[in-house]
Amino acid sequence: MSGRFVRLFLLAIMIFSMPLLIQPQGTAENSSSQENDLQYICPMHPEVKSKTPGTCPKCGMTLKRESHTHTSLSADNKRWGANYFPNVPLITQDGKTVRFYDDLLKGKLVAIDLIYTHCKDACPLETARLVQVQKMLGDRVGKDIFFYSISIDPKQDTPEVLKAYAEKFHVGPGWTFLTGKEEDIELISKKLGLYSEPDPSNRDGHTPSLMIGNEPGGQWMKNSALDNPRFLSLMIGQLMDGWKNRKVETAKNYAEVPTLAISGGQYLFATRCSACHSIGHGASVGPDLLGVTTVRSRAWLSRFLTVPDQMLTERDPIATALYKQYNQVQMPNLHLNEGEVNAILGYLATQTVSSHASTSIGGKAGDARMEPGVMMR
Numbered sequence: 110m111s112g113r114f115v116r117l118f119l120l121a122i123m124i125f126s127m128p129l130l131i132q133p134q135g136t137a138e139n140s141s142s143q144e145n146d147l148q149y150i151c152p153m154h155p156e157v158k159s160k161t162p163g164t165c166p167k168c169g170m171t172l173k174r175e176s177h178t179h180t181s182l183s184a185d186n187k188r189w190g191a192n193y194f195p196n197v198p199l200i201t202q203d204g205k206t207v208r209f210y211d212d213l214l215k216g217k218l219v220a221i222d223l224i225y226t227h228c229k230d231a232c233p234l235e236t237a238r239l240v241q242v243q244k245m246l247g248d249r250v251g252k253d254i255f256f257y258s259i260s261i262d263p264k265q266d267t268p269e270v271l272k273a274y275a276e277k278f279h280v281g282p283g284w285t286f287l288t289g290k291e292e293d294i295e296l297i298s299k300k301l302g303l304y305s306e307p308d309p310s311n312r313d314g315h316t317p318s319l320m321i322g323n324e325p326g327g328q329w330m331k332n333s334a335l336d337n338p339r340f341l342s343l344m345i346g347q348l349m350d351g352w353k354n355r356k357v358e359t360a361k362n363y364a365e366v367p368t369l370a371i372s373g374g375q376y377l378f379a380t381r382c383s384a385c386h387s388i389g390h391g392a393s394v395g396p397d398l399l400g401v402t403t404v405r406s407r408a409w410l411s412r413f414l415t416v417p418d419q420m421l422t423e424r425d426p427i428a429t430a431l432y433k434q435y436n437q438v439q440m441p442n443l444h445l446n447e448g449e450v451n452a453i454l455g456y457l458a459t460q461t462v463s464s465h466a467s468t469s470i471g472g473k474a475g476d477a478r479m480e481p482g483v484m485m486r
């Protein structure tokens with residue numbers, strides 16, 4: 110019984126790992142001349158290498174066969190290269206026309222998502238998250254890793270609108286916002302597997318996905334754009350790059366990952382809010398939330414966390430003032446339920462209290478405890 114289960118499990122891993130890591134065709138044909146060069150590596154742990162096939166001792170994934178002659182890869186990469194991706198023109202936030210394949214994908218590591226600037230739902234969080242990912246990847250972004258956000262509402266999202274949007278979110282260099290013809294963008298999103306049928310009743314409800322690709326290696330992988338930014342940056346920087354630069358310092362990065370011992374409210378804050386807010390570390394995209402539970406009434410906060418968009422439409426005076434003050438970036442409606450709102454407000458209140466307590470004994474807020482503002486930095 111359990112043996113059967115294990116077999117099924119391994120089969121499932123094999124099936125799921127195949128579309129994720131698409132090996133370019135052709136490695137099999139040219140293998141004879143490069144027999145000595147052949148080795149097997151773990152897709153999750155690039156440091157695990159073996160001369161023979163098998164599974165990774167760390168995670169149990171089937172080792173992937175690969176050869177050192179990387180130059181042959183791009184030539185063999187027919188399925189996911191120039192023949193697959195449309196070379197349609199797009200326009201950048203600076204008004205420059207670029208070709209999707211030739212200028213944006215060819216020879217690059219890329220992360221691509223679809224957005225529209227009037228979205229009041231998932232995209233603002235998605236963008237703020239990716240800004241964190243961009244910071245973690247440092248100056249590699251713009252050098253060998255490129256970020257693209259393509260608008261699915263090209264009528265409204267002119268280059269000027271996109272430029273203003275990028276500035277509001279403090280987007281750094283190496284990240285291009287793109288618009289273009291509606292049919293071209295639809296084609297791109299279908300080819301990337303990011304297309305979702307338009308739903309007029311729930312326009313903001315598209316699933317925020319991020320396509321990560323290694324064009325020369327022919328590897329493409331879909332992630333949730335709302336994943337932990339550290340995970341995303343590891344994925345982009347290491348896994349997708351594993352075929353090119355094997356010498357990655359995994360240990361250093363894993364050591365930096367803090368152990369998780371956090372409450373529900375803290376977890377929610379870390380995953381849904383910290384991309385735009387800190388507690389006691391100053392304003393970023395949104396205001397610093399230290400002390401907010403003492404400044405605003407509980408009723409106002411509960412309602413604001415539940416339906417911030419509605420409060421703005423109703424011209425709630427505080428919501429309107431905040432919207433103006435924060436560069437007209439809207440606090441997104443994150444569809445939190447009552448329990449989640451209570452958990453977050455409870456957490457914000459304890460952070461405020463403990464910061465008073467620790468400042469009075471001379472410490473800084475959140476020094477010793479696991480603080481999402483720090484963790485997700």
Ligand code: HEC
Pocket residue numbers: 233234237377378381382383384385386394395396398401405410413414428431432433435438439440441443445453
């Ligand atoms: C995409 C960025 C973004 C995310 C994600 C986000 N916020 Fe905000 N938030 C803002 C902005 C911008 C403002 C100020 C402008 C406005 O209110 O529209 C704001 C305002 C607020 C305010 C009002 C602050 C005050 O001074 O009264 C609270 C409270 C708040 N957010 C809490 C949260 C919580 C809790 C979460 C997570 C569940 C969250 N926000 C997620 C951007 C964001």
